[in-house]
Amino acid sequence: MASSWVPDVDPASDFSLANIPFGIISTPDNPAPRVAVAIGSHALDLAALAAHSDILTTLFPDIPALADAVSQPTLNAFAALGRPVHRRVRAGLQDLLSTTGSRAPLLRDDPGLRARALRPLREVAMHLPMAVGDYTDFYAGYHHAHAVGTMFRGPNAALQPNYLHLPVGYHGRASSLVVSGAPVRRPVGQILLPGPEGAGEASRPATGPSRKLDFELELGCFVGRGNEMGRAVPVGEAEECIFGYVLLNDWSARDIQKWEYVPLGPFNGKNFATTVSPWVVLADALEPFRTRPIENPTELQDYLKEGREDSVFDIRLEVDLTTAEGDTTTIARTSSKHLIWSFPQMIAHHTVGGCPLRTGDLLGSGTISGPGGAGERGSLLEMTENGKKEVLLAGMDARTFLKDGDSITLRGFCGPDGARVGFGECRGRIYSAVQR
Amino acid sequence: MASSWVPDVDPASDFSLANIPFGIISTPDNPAPRVAVAIGSHALDLAALAAHSDILTTLFPDIPALADAVSQPTLNAFAALGRPVHRRVRAGLQDLLSTTGSRAPLLRDDPGLRARALRPLREVAMHLPMAVGDYTDFYAGYHHAHAVGTMFRGPNAALQPNYLHLPVGYHGRASSLVVSGAPVRRPVGQILLPGPEGAGEASRPATGPSRKLDFELELGCFVGRGNEMGRAVPVGEAEECIFGYVLLNDWSARDIQKWEYVPLGPFNGKNFATTVSPWVVLADALEPFRTRPIENPTELQDYLKEGREDSVFDIRLEVDLTTAEGDTTTIARTSSKHLIWSFPQMIAHHTVGGCPLRTGDLLGSGTISGPGGAGERGSLLEMTENGKKEVLLAGMDARTFLKDGDSITLRGFCGPDGARVGFGECRGRIYSAVQR
Numbered sequence: 001m002a003s004s005w006v007p008d009v010d011p012a013s014d015f016s017l018a019n020i021p022f023g024i025i026s027t028p029d030n031p032a033p034r035v036a037v038a039i040g041s042h043a044l045d046l047a048a049l050a051a052h053s054d055i056l057t058t059l060f061p062d063i064p065a066l067a068d069a070v071s072q073p074t075l076n077a078f079a080a081l082g083r084p085v086h087r088r089v090r091a092g093l094q095d096l097l098s099t100t101g102s103r104a105p106l107l108r109d110d111p112g113l114r115a116r117a118l119r120p121l122r123e124v125a126m127h128l129p130m131a132v133g134d135y136t137d138f139y140a141g142y143h144h145a146h147a148v149g150t151m152f153r154g155p156n157a158a159l160q161p162n163y164l165h166l167p168v169g170y171h172g173r174a175s176s177l178v179v180s181g182a183p184v185r186r187p188v189g190q191i192l193l194p195g196p197e198g199a200g201e202a203s204r205p206a207t208g209p210s211r212k213l214d215f216e217l218e219l220g221c222f223v224g225r226g227n228e229m230g231r232a233v234p235v236g237e238a239e240e241c242i243f244g245y246v247l248l249n250d251w252s253a254r255d256i257q258k259w260e261y262v263p264l265g266p267f268n269g270k271n272f273a274t275t276v277s278p279w280v281v282l283a284d285a286l287e288p289f290r291t292r293p294i295e296n297p298t299e300l301q302d303y304l305k306e307g308r309e310d311s312v313f314d315i316r317l318e319v320d321l322t323t324a325e326g327d328t329t330t331i332a333r334t335s336s337k338h339l340i341w342s343f344p345q346m347i348a349h350h351t352v353g354g355c356p357l358r359t360g361d362l363l364g365s366g367t368i369s370g371p372g373g374a375g376e377r378g379s380l381l382e383m384t385e386n387g388k389k390e391v392l393l394a395g396m397d398a399r400t401f402l403k404d405g406d407s408i409t410l411r412g413f414c415g416p417d418g419a420r421v422g423f424g425e426c427r428g429r430i431y432s433a434v435q436r
Numbered sequence: 437m438a439s440s441w442v443p444d445v446d447p448a449s450d451f452s453l454a455n456i457p458f459g460i461i462s463t464p465d466n467p468a469p470r471v472a473v474a475i476g477s478h479a480l481d482l483a484a485l486a487a488h489s490d491i492l493t494t495l496f497p498d499i500p501a502l503a504d505a506v507s508q509p510t511l512n513a514f515a516a517l518g519r520p521v522h523r524r525v526r527a528g529l530q531d532l533l534s535t536t537g538s539r540a541p542l543l544r545d546d547p548g549l550r551a552r553a554l555r556p557l558r559e560v561a562m563h564l565p566m567a568v569g570d571y572t573d574f575y576a577g578y579h580h581a582h583a584v585g586t587m588f589r590g591p592n593a594a595l596q597p598n599y600l601h602l603p604v605g606y607h608g609r610a611s612s613l614v615v616s617g618a619p620v621r622r623p624v625g626q627i628l629l630p631g632p633e634g635a636g637e638a639s640r641p642a643t644g645p646s647r648k649l650d651f652e653l654e655l656g657c658f659v660g661r662g663n664e665m666g667r668a669v670p671v672g673e674a675e676e677c678i679f680g681y682v683l684l685n686d687w688s689a690r691d692i693q694k695w696e697y698v699p700l701g702p703f704n705g706k707n708f709a710t711t712v713s714p715w716v717v718l719a720d721a722l723e724p725f726r727t728r729p730i731e732n733p734t735e736l737q738d739y740l741k742e743g744r745e746d747s748v749f750d751i752r753l754e755v756d757l758t759t760a761e762g763d764t765t766t767i768a769r770t771s772s773k774h775l776i777w778s779f780p781q782m783i784a785h786h787t788v789g790g791c792p793l794r795t796g797d798l799l800g801s802g803t804i805s806g807p808g809g810a811g812e813r814g815s816l817l818e819m820t821e822n823g824k825k826e827v828l829l830a831g832m833d834a835r836t837f838l839k840d841g842d843s844i845t846l847r848g849f850c851g852p853d854g855a856r857v858g859f860g861e862c863r864g865r866i867y868s869a870v871q872r
Contacts, residue, residue: 133569134611139700162697165641166626171607171707175792176665179823185666187789190602190737205601207737207788228871229612229709232623256789262596264606265576265701271607271791273665301626301643352503352643353623353692354870355707356611434666434790 002100003418005108006118009040009170014279014413014422017098020090020278020281022075022126022244027119033127035070035078036119038279038424039097043124046070048117055106055113059092075280077222079243080359086224086243087284126278128179129246130360135177135274136219136350137250137364138169140341142294144340144367147382164298167341167349172250172364173271179278180426186213186404186433187272189256193235209433210253213386213402216367217319217378217410219336220248220276221343226281226357236307238344244280247317247410247426248364251275254381254401276362277410277426285421289313289414294340303352304345311342317368317412319378320341324405327395332377334370336412377434404432438534439854441544442554445476450849450858452476453534456526457715457859458511458680460563462487463555469563470504471557474860475533476714482506484553491542491549497851510567511716515660515679516795522660522679523720562714564615565682566658566796569709571613571653571759572786573607573686573800576777578730580803583818600734600766603785608686608800609707615714616862622649622840622869623708626694632853645869646689648823649838652803653755653814653846655772656684656712657779660719669787672743674780677793680716683753683846683862684800687711690817690837712798713846713862714850721857725749725850730776739788740781747778753804753848755814759842763831770806772848840868 003009004017015021015038025036025043034047049055050067060066063085069077078086095101109116139145145168149158162168178184190205224243227233233241250270255271290310315336322328341349346363371378374383374391380401383391390398402408407429413422439445440453451457451474461472461479470483486489486503495503499521505513514522531537540688543550575581581604585594598604614620626641660679663669669677686706693705726746751772758764775783782799810819810827816837819827826834838844843865849858 161639162626162695162698168695168700169703170701171609173607173791174610175572175662175794175797176622176790180666182526185790188668189789190598203599204735205737207739210789226611229614232624240665254787259598260602260604261699261701263697263701264604265697267605267607267700268785268789268791271786272789299640301641303643349704350707353625353646353689353704353708354612354621355609355704358611361611410764418859434668 002098004039004097004103005099006039006042006097011417013040014420014424016418016420017094018419019285019421020093021281023279024074024129025122025124033073035075037093041121043119043121045117045119051115052116059103072347075129076131076360082225083240090282090284101337104327106229126179128177129278129280132174132177132360132362133358135172135174135362136169137172138346139366140167140339141366141368142340143338143371144369144378151386164296167346170265176271178219180275183431184251184273184282184428185431186210187253188433189253189268190259191255192259205259210256212254214252214380215408216250216252217317218248218367219365220246221331221363222280223357223359223361226359227351229356230354233347235304235344238347241347242283242343244282246280247277247412249275249408249426249428250364250409275426275428277423279424281421281423285314291337293342294338296340303348306344312337312339315412315414320409321393322407323397325395329393331391332375334368334376336368337371338368339365348357403431404430406430438536440475440533441535441540441585442475442478442533447853449476450856450860452854452856453530453853454851455857456529457717459715460510460565461560463560469509471511473529477557479555479557481553481555487551488552495539511565512567512796518594518661519676522718526718526720554713559604562615564613565714565716568610568613568796568798569794571608571610571798573608574603574782575802576603576775577804578776579655579800579807580647580805580814587822598787600650600732603782606701611712612707617712619867620687620709620864621867622646623689624869625689625704626695627691628695648690650688650816650865651844652688653688653753654684654686654803655801656682657799658716659793659795659797660796663787665792667791669783671740671780671784674783677783678719678779680718682716683848683859685711685844685846685862685864686800703753711862711864713859715860717857717859722749727773729778730774732776739784742780748775751848753830756845757829759833761831764830767827768811770804770812772804774806775801838866840866842866
């Protein structure tokens with residue numbers, strides 16, 4: 001892969017020429033949210049290209065909808081153009097931004113346009129990349145499901161009987177999706193308080209701030225083209241539905257969740273906030289990083305049988321916890337390969353009964369944990385065995401669950417330095433519960 | 437209540453002058469969806485009033501946003517204007533449509549405008565009334581929860597420990613909401629097939645059309661004004677968030693649901709279709725029909741304590757099953773009063789942790805059943821004790837669950853003849869599963 005002529009593309013940048021992720025930016029001089037791609041430490045403002053040059057029509061003469069799509073306040077219109085268009089636009093922009101690109105002079109040699117369109121990332125504000133109609137969270141992180149199941153039901157009943165037969169999932173809350181950097185308010189809710197010493201839990205709930213606030217490390221997948229109601233998406237065609245990927249933190253209040261979740265699943269324990277990273281890594285950018293998922297010993301139903309074995313991605317994932325005092329500790333390192341169901345399988349299952357997916361819908365992988373110890377786990381629930389052990393932090397500090405003022409930052413990338421395909425940060429800081 | 441000068445307002449009509457429900461219509465001469473109200477057997481096209489007269493500005497000079505709001509393809513813009521505006525617009529339209537209305541001549545005596553704006557219901561197509569961001573389904577029908585719990589866990593564990601402490605609910609699927617009349621495709625999914633005789637259920641699933649397709653009789657509530665993320669809605673202010681009500685049929689595939697629902701709740705068993713009635717009955721239209729909910733013996737958490745006792749509505753509800761042969765049987769009669777949680781309590785609980793509700797969000801009550809026998813039950817699951825008994829139909833027919841070609845029609849109304857406040861029909865017909 002060639003390098004980019006754009007200045008200051010650090011070799012360790014997530015946004016190399018091999019990536020070209022899409023996001024929604026605004027700037028102090030133009031508060032209208034619009035489409036950009038990231039390259040190194042810059043955002044290339046595609047709406048500015050469309051408004052002030054004919055570069056887009058020169059590069060993509062047969063995609064007339066593009067100029068309008070990149071001027072929208074979400075990526076939905078662009079995502080709806082379909083994966084072949086995303087592929088070509090990414091390739092065209094790589095050519096425009098490459099030192100060896102045949103079209104590079106169009107932008108590189110036009111200082112006025114460069115000043116308008118190429119903006120330092122530190123000067124741009126990022127917005128939620130998609131208007132999300134529905135958000136579905138799956139539970140495909142096998143080691144997470146197994147660890148949590150063991151904790152609550154013992155090792156012999158860790159996995160429910162359905163777990164290896166279908167990608168278990170539930171409908172999440174779309175209205176509380178926020179972009180990286182948005183504050184996260186500690187939720188108030190009903191919890192069972194500890195009873196007198198030795199008496200276990202009280203038999204009655206109380207209402208108060210969650211005492212078991214947790215993060216969940218997930219990979220999120222945005223739908224590009226959906227399906228009509230009543231028409232299932234075959235697993236072999238599901239890749240064509242995928243627009244791209246983000247990191248996702250499905251913040252969870254374990255005490256609220258535990259009391260509320262029978263028999264209909266998580267509700268207030270999950271719906272107060274879900275944070276996504278701002279740059280959508282296109283599905284094609286991750287193609288070189290395919291690998292095999294966790295082996296499933298079950299004879300699958302036909303509609304879940306995939307034609308390929310390398311159906312997941314090996315993305316290096318890391319979780320940082322930063323205290324209010326500013327001390328940062330990397331508390332987990334793992335890989336997105338630790339899934340037992342692929343996104344195409346999730347899509348095939350989601351639609352098998354006819355449920356329509358729409359452009360912009362978000363699918364979460366479920367919490368991703370490695371098979372090893374606390375340092376590979378995608379949630380504090382697992383790392384601390386539900387609060388029984390402490391996670392040690394820099395600065396002589398420790399945690400069972402999150403404190404007010406803590407920040408969690410998810411990071412993820414693949415590829416070698418100089419050609420990294422990464423997500424940037426998915427970050428959120430905890431603010432104290434509203435007093436009432 | 438006076439009567440209307442509009443012709444053919446049947447005394448048994450759900451759409452009396454006391455009602456004035458809002459919906460989204462289109463007509464053969466104007467396919468653009470737009471806002472109307474129903475009066476008797478007519479729709480009054482408010483967008484036509486706005487375009488071809490100054491009636492709206494005469495009636496509502498200080499609501500300049502109204503003309504634009506009624507020209508939208510959903511009720512969201514109107515709903516967002518807030519309950520005081522809805523109250524005044526309904527009162528103003530009642531005056532316009534009343535035989536004794538001071539403003540009645542503006543429309544009654546203008547034959548050209550009447551012909552444009554007052555359209556027979558049989559000539560209009562109805563659309564989904566709101567753009568729904570999130571759909572939440574609660575479980576507040578006490579007799580339903582108790583009956584289903586008894587069926588699956590026995591009478592001593594019928595209700596989960598949390599049931600009387602909080603309005604249990606889960607996030608439903610917004611993308612598969614459809615308006616009355618839309619076809620409902622029998623879903624395909626994973627089910628545990630019966631094993632050899634006497635052997636109970638097979639230990640492995642199969643994939644096929646649901647054999648236990650059911651309806652659920654519910655009341656739906658649309659949010660008018662929502663809340664900011666992080667700010668709970670106090671139960672005493674929740675009424676001001678409510679725009680209006682519809683009938684809701686949360687179609688359910690009991691066999692798919694049973695296999696999939698642990699531990700995260702219903703998914704494909706519910707997300708293939710949910711039908712709502714097309715006319716939104718404004719919250720104020722139901723005010724005269726308040727009554728007390730089912731008594732809850734629990735000491736409630738403060739945030740769920742209501743200042744009023746008459747927090748639910750006594751709406752007569754009926755369910756018709758019509759076979760493919762055209763025979764119709766009323767299989768259930770009950771009342772919407774059989775709830776143990778009110779919608780304000782549901783809203784207070786939904787937002788207590790900071791979850792934002794948005795204009796157009798839909799809340800379902802959960803299945804509503806009376807305390808009596810099969811004829812008061814809001815689902816076939818209850819009527820047939822999960823398929824063990826048959827429901828007898830007209831035409832020498834019978835059902836345990838729904839057959840292809842069956843239609844379910846929900847109806848609901850309150851008030852005396854001549855002043856009924858009703859919902860019209862919430863209807864859906866079952867079509868055979870897609871063969872693969």
